[in-house]
Amino acid sequence: MNESKVNMEKETLATVIPEYVESKLRDMRCIIPAKIESYNKATRRADVTPSVQYYTPQGIAVELKTITDVPVGYQGGKSCVIDIEYQAGDSVLLGFADYGIGNWKASAGTSQELPDDLSAHRLTGAIVICGIAPEGFDLSSAPTISVDKDKLMTITNQTGTIAIKDDGQIDINNGNLTVDV
Numbered sequence: 001m002n003e004s005k006v007n008m009e010k011e012t013l014a015t016v017i018p019e020y021v022e023s024k025l026r027d028m029r030c031i032i033p034a035k036i037e038s039y040n041k042a043t044r045r046a047d048v049t050p051s052v053q054y055y056t057p058q059g060i061a062v063e064l065k066t067i068t069d070v071p072v073g074y075q076g077g078k079s080c081v082i083d084i085e086y087q088a089g090d091s092v093l094l095g096f097a098d099y100g101i102g103n104w105k106a107s108a109g110t111s112q113e114l115p116d117d118l119s120a121h122r123l124t125g126a127i128v129i130c131g132i133a134p135e136g137f138d139l140s141s142a143p144t145i146s147v148d149k150d151k152l153m154t155i156t157n158q159t160g161t162i163a164i165k166d167d168g169q170i171d172i173n174n175g176n177l178t179v180d181v
Helices: 003-027 102-106
Strands: 032-038 045-050 067-071 091-096 125-132 144-146 152-158 163-167 170-174 178-181
Touching: 045 125, 067 125, 067 170, 091 102
Parallel strands: none
Antiparallel strands: 032 045, 032 091, 045 067, 091 125, 144 152, 152 163, 163 170, 170 178
16 A cells, blocks of 8 residues: 555544544533523423524534523422522523433423433433523522521512521511511
């Protein structure tokens, strides 16, 4: 075999394989920020638009379309749920499942489902993990629930505070009146 032909084949494989791997990695999503377009509290599903564009292997930026019927994660289980009602415009974090989750979404979640497809980390496998705040995103007027060393739990909104202390004492304060229970 001609030496120049052998070198050309090696150079071709040396460039083709990394380019192929890079193109596959670009198609794989792990976690990206997104914006809530709409939220259905009853089904805990949202329509979301990714906030970061996708780059093709040719380096062209492409806007990602709205993803519909995305499951929304929540803190809790059957005994207790922290219910957050997302609104249009809220910033959230999207994670992407290892396999297709269509069968799981349609199930009651009582058994381990087969994936509806074997594609990994695709947009159709999106799950809203939680809210996130980009720089400058104002959450100061949002009601908050916090836990700290002095008060077991504090619930605050724009008009008042309820604090449940570790000794069982409850403090209620609306700015004009304070009640200790």
